[in-house]
Each structure stands twice: as structure tokens, then as C-alpha cells.
Amino acid sequence: VPTLEEIAKLAGVSRSTVSRVVNDNPRGKDYTRARVLDVIQKANFQPSTAARRLGGGRSGIIGLVIPVGVPKLFSDPCFPVLLQSVSSACNKQSMTVMLWLAEPDYEQRIINQIINTDILDGVIVSSMSVTEPIVEALSKSNLPFVLIGRHPTNNNINFVDSDNQNGAYNIVCHLIKSGKKKIGTITGTSNMIASQDRLEGYKQALIEHDLEIIPDLILDGDFSEEGGIECTKDLILKDVDAIFAASDFMALGALKALKEAGKQVPQEIALVGIDDAPLASTTDPPLTTVKQATDLLGSKAVELLSELINNKSTSPKQIIIPLELQMRKSG
Amino acid sequence: VPTLEEIAKLAGVSRSTVSRVVNDNPRGKDYTRARVLDVIQKANFQPSTAARRLGGGRSGIIGLVIPVGVPKLFSDPCFPVLLQSVSSACNKQSMTVMLWLAEPDYEQRIINQIINTDILDGVIVSSMSVTEPIVEALSKSNLPFVLIGRHPTNNNINFVDSDNQNGAYNIVCHLIKSGKKKIGTITGTSNMIASQDRLEGYKQALIEHDLEIIPDLILDGDFSEEGGIECTKDLILKDVDAIFAASDFMALGALKALKEAGKQVPQEIALVGIDDAPLASTTDPPLTTVKQATDLLGSKAVELLSELINNKSTSPKQIIIPLELQMRKSG
DNA sequence: CTGAAAGCGCTTACAG
DNA sequence: CTGAAAGCGCTTACAG
Numbered sequence: 001v002p003t004l005e006e007i008a009k010l011a012g013v014s015r016s017t018v019s020r021v022v023n024d025n026p027r028g029k030d031y032t033r034a035r036v037l038d039v040i041q042k043a044n045f046q047p048s049t050a051a052r053r054l055g056g057g058r059s060g061i062i063g064l065v066i067p068v069g070v071p072k073l074f075s076d077p078c079f080p081v082l083l084q085s086v087s088s089a090c091n092k093q094s095m096t097v098m099l100w101l102a103e104p105d106y107e108q109r110i111i112n113q114i115i116n117t118d119i120l121d122g123v124i125v126s127s128m129s130v131t132e133p134i135v136e137a138l139s140k141s142n143l144p145f146v147l148i149g150r151h152p153t154n155n156n157i158n159f160v161d162s163d164n165q166n167g168a169y170n171i172v173c174h175l176i177k178s179g180k181k182k183i184g185t186i187t188g189t190s191n192m193i194a195s196q197d198r199l200e201g202y203k204q205a206l207i208e209h210d211l212e213i214i215p216d217l218i219l220d221g222d223f224s225e226e227g228g229i230e231c232t233k234d235l236i237l238k239d240v241d242a243i244f245a246a247s248d249f250m251a252l253g254a255l256k257a258l259k260e261a262g263k264q265v266p267q268e269i270a271l272v273g274i275d276d277a278p279l280a281s282t283t284d285p286p287l288t289t290v291k292q293a294t295d296l297l298g299s300k301a302v303e304l305l306s307e308l309i310n311n312k313s314t315s316p317k318q319i320i321i322p323l324e325l326q327m328r329k330s331g
Numbered sequence: 332v333p334t335l336e337e338i339a340k341l342a343g344v345s346r347s348t349v350s351r352v353v354n355d356n357p358r359g360k361d362y363t364r365a366r367v368l369d370v371i372q373k374a375n376f377q378p379s380t381a382a383r384r385l386g387g388g389r390s391g392i393i394g395l396v397i398p399v400g401v402p403k404l405f406s407d408p409c410f411p412v413l414l415q416s417v418s419s420a421c422n423k424q425s426m427t428v429m430l431w432l433a434e435p436d437y438e439q440r441i442i443n444q445i446i447n448t449d450i451l452d453g454v455i456v457s458s459m460s461v462t463e464p465i466v467e468a469l470s471k472s473n474l475p476f477v478l479i480g481r482h483p484t485n486n487n488i489n490f491v492d493s494d495n496q497n498g499a500y501n502i503v504c505h506l507i508k509s510g511k512k513k514i515g516t517i518t519g520t521s522n523m524i525a526s527q528d529r530l531e532g533y534k535q536a537l538i539e540h541d542l543e544i545i546p547d548l549i550l551d552g553d554f555s556e557e558g559g560i561e562c563t564k565d566l567i568l569k570d571v572d573a574i575f576a577a578s579d580f581m582a583l584g585a586l587k588a589l590k591e592a593g594k595q596v597p598q599e600i601a602l603v604g605i606d607d608a609p610l611a612s613t614t615d616p617p618l619t620t621v622k623q624a625t626d627l628l629g630s631k632a633v634e635l636l637s638e639l640i641n642n643k644s645t646s647p648k649q650i651i652i653p654l655e656l657q658m659r660k661s662g
Numbered sequence: 663c664t665g666a667a668a669g670c671g672c673t674t675a676c677a678g
Numbered sequence: 679c680t681g682a683a684a685g686c687g688c689t690t691a692c693a694g
Contacts (some may be wrong), residue, residue, distance in 0.1 A: 001447065001472070014665045032663080050381040050449035051687035054670045061444070070418065074411040082399040087432045096444050099430040101418045113392070113427050116332065116377035119450045119672085141332070176684055188692060345681045350673060363679080382671035385686045410671055449687085 002043045011039040022047055023057065036112050053119055061096045062305060063114055063123040067132060069104065069255065076223070077249065079276045082126060082148070085298030093306055095121070095191045117139045123307045124148060146301050150318070152193055152247035158308060160300045160319040164194050164274075166321030167290040168201025171272050172244050174288075175331060176209045180242035180270055183211070184235040186221035186228055186254060188246045195223075198246040198274060212288045228253025236261050241269060242331060248273035248280045248289055255283055255330070271329035274323070285329035296321050333374045342370040353378055354388065376618045384449050392427045392444055393636060394454040398463060400435065407554070408580065408608045409625050413457060413479070416629030424637060426452070440465060453636045455479060460522045475639035476630050481649070485523055489639060491631045491650040495525050495605075498621040498654030499532025502603050503575050505619075506662060507540045511573035511601055515566040517552035517559055517585060519577045526554075529577040531607060552581045555634070559584025567592050572600060573662060579604035579611045579620055586614055586661070601662035605654070616660035627652050 004022070007077075008015045013036060021036040039045075049059045064086055066073060073079055083099070090097045098120070102110045111134045114123060120143065125134060128149035138145045139154065141173035147159035175183055185202045188195035201217070206213050219234060221227030228250035230247030235243055236257070255265065263269045267287055273280060276291035300319050306318075335353070339346045344367060350356075352367040354625070370376075380390045395417055397404060404410055421428045432477060433441045442465045445454060455473040461483055469476045470485065478490035506514055515532045519526035530549070537544050550565060552558030552572070559581035566574055567588070574589075576582035582604030584595065594600045596616055604611060607622035631650050638648075 005687075010397055015688080016665060016690080017663090020664090023689080046443045047448035048447060048449040048687055049444065050384045051670090052689075053381045054379075054385055054672085054686090055690080056670065056690035057689055059448070061448070070411055070415040074405060078400055080405040083432060086402065087434060091434055092438045094440070096441055097432050099432060101414060101428050101430060103418060106422045109425070110427055112377045113380065116379060117390070117392070117450070118379040119383035119448070221436070346672080346675080347681060348679090351680090354673080379671055382686090383673075384669090385688085386672035386674080387686065388673055622663075 001043050004045070004047060007036070007039055007043060007045050010043065012034045015061060016259070025059070049119060058121050059119050060094060061098055061120055062090060062302075063100055063120045065100045065102065065104055065114060065123060065125045066127050067107070067125070067129075067134060068127050070101065077279070078275070078292075079127075081294040082298045086124060086302055089299040089302035093302070093304075094304070109136050115143055121309050122146075123277065124301050124305055128191075128193055130193060130196075131191070144305060146300050146303050146305045148297050149193055150197075150320075152196075156316050158304055158318065159315050160297055160304060160321065162194070162292045163320050163322050164197035164296065165201040165204070167274055167292070168198040168244065168246070169205045170201075170323070170325055171274065171288070171290045172202050172205035172211070174325065175242045175270055175272060176205060176211065176243065178266075178331070181211065182214075182217070182240045183242040183244060184217035184219065184231075184238065184240040185244045186219050186231040186235075186246060186249070186250050188221065188223040190220055190222075192223075195246060202244055218239065219246075219247065221253070223247050225248060225249055225253035225256075228259040229257045232257035233261070236263065240264075243271050245273045248275040248277040248287060251287055251289070251330075252279055252283060256286070264308065266329070266331045272331040276326050278310060280326070281328070283330070288328045288331040289326050290323045291326050292323055293321050333376045335376070335378060338367070338370055338376050339372060341374065342367045366606050367384045380450060388451050389452050389640070391425060391575065392429055392451055393421060393633075394431055394451045395428050396431045396433065396445060396454060396456045396465060397454070397458050398433055398438070398460075398465060401414050401432065403521070408610070409623075410458075412625040413629045416453060416626040417489075417633055420630040420633035424633070426633075426637070442468050446474055452640050453477075455636055459524055460520075460568040461524060461527075472609070475636060476586075477636045477639065479628055479632050480524055481651075482526075487647050489635055489649065490649050491624050491628055491635060491652065493525070493628065494651050494653050495528035496532040496535070498605055498623070499529040499577070500536045501532075501654070501656055502605065502619070502621045502662075503533050503536035504540070505656065506573045506575065506601055507536060507542065507605060509597075509601065509662070513545075513548070513571045514573040514575060515548035515550065515569065515571040517550050517562040517566075517574065517576045517581050518641055519552065519554040519581070521551055521553075524556075526577060545597070552576065552578075552584070554578050554581060555578055556584035556587075561587035562590045562594070567594065567600070573597075574600060574602050576602065576604045577608040579608040579618060582618055582620070582661075583610055583614060586618070597660070597662045603662040607657050611657070612659070614661070620657050622657045623654055623655045624652055 122144040126148040150161040151157045219231035221231045234256040273289040280287040339349045459480040472489040482488045483493040550562035552562045563585040604620040611618040
């Protein structure tokens with residue numbers, strides 16, 4: 001592997017000049033530049049990222065941290081979309097993504113490594129629960145980072161998030177407008193902010209339409225299909241006429257339970273979800289839901305992080321992406 | 332973020348001493364060591380990985396490269412198990428895994444980055460197709476690496492692999508012993524070595540039992556469920572009495588097609604798979620298959636890589652993990 | 663426009 | 679057992 005110094009010798013210029021060429025620094029005669037580029041190509045020179053970072057430059061690598069175990073990573077349908085969009089967006093800017101796998105037990109060590117590795121230009125953290133140690137650590141460091149999912153308390157943090165509350169609000173309003181009066185909800189994992197926001201939207205819709213909020217109709221489904229099934233069994237007993245599941249995955253479970261109980265959807269009990277996961281269009285009946293633009297979440301996060309890295313942005317930026325109603329047959 | 336130099340000053344020793352303490356170098360008085368450790372802890376010192384690597388030391392980070400698009404990564408049931416086992420094995424040795432996401436278009440740039448980043452102690456590459464550019468690049472570098480999945484031509488490469496050929500051979504023998512005479516096979520993606528090995532095992536079993544190899548009964552299912560369905564429809568028309576699907580996922584498709592055609596499994600047409608994926612035990616009838624120890628594949632790979640990094644191993648090591656027959660009801 | 667030089671934060675022989 | 683010093687491969691002011 002040739003070094004920059006060797007390239008300099010081969011091209012008959014100084015290291016500084018080679019460095020400038022490599023980094024597209026505008027200073028430099030075109031003639032010299034062309035010659036150096038030629039040598040670089042012939043020698044198949046690749047600058048050492050480690051040395052580059054130590055010297056004060058960019059690595060072109062950003063870290064993606066999804067503080068969630070492997071099983072969950074693979075079972076949640078959002079992550080593939082997110083990974084793909086982050087990855088594509090990075091590639092367009094000639095940046096590379098590294099995904100950090102974190103087992104809960106070792107989290108602190110991994111956090112230290114992410115921050116101190118000194119190799120990352122920036123970090124994107126996804127899948128926030130309310131208290132996420134890595135966020136605190138990142139805040140104290142001076143590594144640029146953006147969150148996917150808003151932070152509940154710290155307003156100085158850059159993030160992109162879906163407008164979960166408004167999405168939930170809109171779809172519950174839709175249920176109310178179609179004549180439903182006793183609407184239950186199956187909530188997501190309770191320590192996740194998205195869950196809390198979606199529940200908030202549900203409550204807001206009820207309140208604005210003078211419907212009572214009945215705690216017994218608010219059940220925790222933990223974002224799992226099984227949770228959807230169990231909560232729905234319970235809600236059927238409580239005689240609801242509609243169910244808002246805080247994810248399509250839970251709605252899928254709900255649908256199974258409704259079918260097993262012989263309930264007509266949406267006539268007897270309407271069912272709506274949130275996310276617009278691929279499965280939503282293939283259920284029977286197809287699921288009315290609210291579309292979350294997960295791909296936008298990823299690409300916006302990269303865009304924002306890139307601005308931070310290049311110092312284009314100073315004051316914290318917070319990007320909220322609206323959700324869109326997807327009318328189908330289930331509610 | 333304090334540097335090693337600052338720690339040295341605080342502890343009243345030289346940088347060398349701090350470095351030795353940090354790296355568990357046995358040289359050093361216990362008293363001095365304890366004092367330095369104390370300072371390190373109080374200052375929350377974390378050595379810079381980039382500097383560490385540049386200086387000639389270890390980063391404690393290994394790269395995991397799965398040269399496959401995100402959609403496939405998430406659809407193939409093997410990968411979660413693999414990721415989990417690699418991740419756990421690394422954590423046990425205080426190493427961290429970085430997963431490199433590679434979109435096909437940008438592969439060369441990413442390959443360069445993996446190798447030249449100079450931050451990785453070693454690399455594990457999984458999911459090999461016959462020609463994998465990263466393997467060639469890695470061979471030319473002096474970065475330690477191990478393959479998960481054997482390499483078809485280069486014998487100087489360290490790898491761990493399942494004994495795919497033997498596994499396929501055994502399960503096809505089982506089919507033959509139970510009286511089946513016209514056995515079709517649905518093969519995996521043709522440019523993958525595992526596919527080729529499994530096909531080879533199928534052929535070997537037929538040959539050794541004086542059964543004819545009929546090219547018409549060898550169909551490419553591309554490791555997809557859909558492929559399993561289509562190939563099975565075809566094989567039914569060709570009147571086979573047994574099917575060996577080269578993955579459980581394809582076997583699942585095959586089972587669907589068999590059911591739709593009203594075939595009794597295994598009486599009319601027996602069906603066997605390979606992998607022993609979770610789904611294998613829940614189909615109706617449960618799938619007879621051959622168990623692939625994916626978790627072992629991951630942990631052995633880490634173990635081997637760790638040896639390479641620590642120079643314990645010189646001559647190339649190739650670890651073959653046997654597959655075990657899982658008798659169930661489908662064949 | 664280009665080069666000499668200092669510096670990034672470590673590790674590791676080499677002396678003592 | 680410990681320290682002074684060189685070196686890893688870059689970047690970036692600073693001169694010219």
C-alpha cells in the first residue's frame with residue numbers, strides 16, 4: 001500500500017500538494033493536479049483513513065447506531081427501509097455507513113468506542129427510547145450527530161422525526177367521523193417516544209370530539225404481533241366499535257384476533273394502524289393506516305448530518321415529517 | 332477528552348507507562364499501575380482508536396462484510412443468527428463489530444475503504460458468491476480476514492464453512508433409503524458456492540445408489556420461496572416422488588405448491604430441506620431437514636480471526652462444520 | 663501556486 | 679521497571 005509520501009516522490013511534488021489534490025482543494029495548477037492524479041491512479045493510492053482523521057481531516061465514514069438487539073432489528077419492518085435509505089443517501093455523497101451492533105450488556109464500552117474511535121465524521125442514532133445513554137454521551141462529545149426520532153427533553157439536539165402525534169390524531173379523527181364512538185387503542189412499547197406521541201394523538205382526537213378517554217381501552221401491545229392479538233381479545237370483550245393500533249404490525253395481530261372472534265371489519269369493529277408497512281396492503285381487508293415516510297427519515301438525517309459535518313448549520317435543526325392517511329378497507 | 336499525555340502528567344509518569352497500563356502490558360509495578368488506572372478512571376480516559384492504529388496497535392474493532400443488498404440481508408433468515416453470534420463472540424473478547432453496508436454500485440469504493448481505513452484489526456466476509464471482488468482485494472492486503480463460506484479456488488484462505496455437500500448427501504441418502512426413486516432438487520442461487528456444494532451432494536447420493544441424474548429434475552429456485560413454489564409445480568408435472576430443496580425457505584414454497592396440488596406429503600411426494608430454519612418445525616407437516624449450525628459458523632469465524640490477529644496461527648486454517656439430520660414428518 | 667514543518671495521539675523498540 | 683525518542687500517515691497553517 002503506497003503512502004502519500006511515496007506518491008509525492010513519484011510525482012515530484014511535496015506531500016502538501018498531493019494532499020491538496022486528494023482532498024479536491026481548489027488551490028493547485030491544473031497541470032500539476034493532472035499529473036498527481038495520474039500517479040495516484042497508477043499506484044492505486046488510497047489515503048489511510050486513520051491517519052487522515054488524526055491529522056485533522058475527514059474519514060468519509062459515519063456511524064449508524066440502532067440501540068436495539070439483533071432479533072428486534074430483524075423483526076421490525078422499519079429497519080430495512082431505514083438502513084437502505086441511509087445507505088443510499090450516504091453513497092450519493094461518497095460517504096460510507098458503518099452499522100454498530102450493540103448488545104445491551106456491553107453498551108457502555110461500545111458507546112465509548114463510537115465516540116472515541118476518532119474515525120467517524122458523525123453519527124446517526126435511531127430507535128430512541130426515552131432514556132438512551134448514547135445520546136447523553138454524544139451530547140457531551142463534540143462529534144456531530146443527529147437523532148432519528150425526537151428527543152423528549154433536550155431541545156439543543158438535531159433530529160428528524162415523523163409527526164407521530166398528528167398522524168395518530170388524524171386517523172382517529174377519521175374513525176370518529178365515520179361514526180365510531182368507543183375507540184380502543186393498542187399502544188407501542190411504552191418507553192418509546194413514538195409510542196407516547198401516538199397515544200397523545202389518540203387522546204387529542206377524542207378530547208376534541210368530546211369523547212371520554214377510558215383508561216381501560218388503552219392497552220400496551222409492545223409493538224408486537226402477539227401483543228396486538230392479546231389486546232384485541234381484551235378490547236372485544238370491552239365492546240369497542242373501533243381499534244387504533246399504534247403500528248401496522250400490531251394491527252395485523254388485531255386483525256387475526258378479530259377474525260377469530262368472527263367480527264366483521266370494519267362494520268362491527270373498525271381497525272386502523274400506523275406506518276403503512278408493506279403488509280398493510282395485503283391483509284384482508286386491506287388496512288387503513290397512515291403512511292410514515294421512513295425512507296425520508298433516513299435521507300433527511302444524512303442530509304442534516306452532512307450539513308453539521310461541514311459546519312453549514314449552527315443552531316439546532318429539527319425536521320418533522322408529516323404522515324399521510326392511507327385509506328383502505330379496514331376502517 | 333483527555334489524551335494519554337495528559338494522563339501521564341496527572342499520574343506523574345511517562346506516556347510509555349500509561350500506554351503499557353492501558354494495554355495490559357505485564358511490565359509495570361503494581362503500585363504504579365494502580366495509580367495510573369485510578370487517574371484513567373477519574374479522567375474517563377479513552378485512547379483514540381485512530382491514533383492507536385496509526386501507532387501500530389490494535390483498535391479492537393473488526394469489520395463484518397456481508398456483500399448483499401439490504402433487502403436480501405433482511406429476508407434471509409440466516410443473517411440474524413450470524414450477526415448475533417459474531418457480535419456475541421466479539422463482545423466476549425472485548426472486541427467490537429462494525430457491519431459494512433455495501434450497495435452493489437459502490438462496492439469498489441467501499442472495498443477500498445474497508446481495507447484502507449486502517450482502523451480494523453481484521454475482517455470477516457460472509458455470504459460468498461463464487462466471484463467476490465472483496466476477497467481478492469483482501470488477499471492482496473495484509474489485513475487478517477476469514478471467510479464464512481469456503482473459497483472455491485484459493486486454498487491459502489482462512490475460512491469456516493458448513494459441510495454443505497455432506498449434509499445434502501446425507502439427506503438425499505435418507506430419501507433413497509425410505510424407498511424414493513425419482514428425486515428432484517430445487518437448487519439455490521447458482522453462483523453461490525453453498526448452492527453448488529449442495530447440488531454436488533445430491534448428485535453424489537444418486538450416483539452412489541445407482542440412480543440416474545436427470546437434468547430435468549434439477550431446477551433453480553434461487554433461494555426464494557417463490558422459486559420453491561414454481562420449481563415444485565414443475566417437478567409435480569414431472570412426476571417425482573421426492574424433492575430435496577436446497578434451503579428450508581424454498582422448501583416452504585415447495586410445501587405450499589404441494590398442498591395446492593393436493594399431494595400427500597410425504598406419502599405421495601416426500602420433501603426435505605436444508606438449514607433447519609425456525610420455520611422448519613412449524614410447517615404442516617414439520618419439515619425433515621438438516622441442521623446448519625449458523626451460530627457456530629459465526630463464533631468459529633471470530634475465534635479464527637482472533638488467532639490470526641494475534642499471530643497465533645500461521646498456515647491457513649479451514650474449519651468445516653458438520654450438518655446434522657433433523658428427522659421430522661415431511662420426508 | 664507550492665513546499666517545509668509542526669502536529670494529531672498513540673505504540674514500541676531502545677536505553678538505562 | 680520506566681522514560682526519551684522516533685515513528686505511524688496524514689492535514690493545515692505559515693512562508694515564500
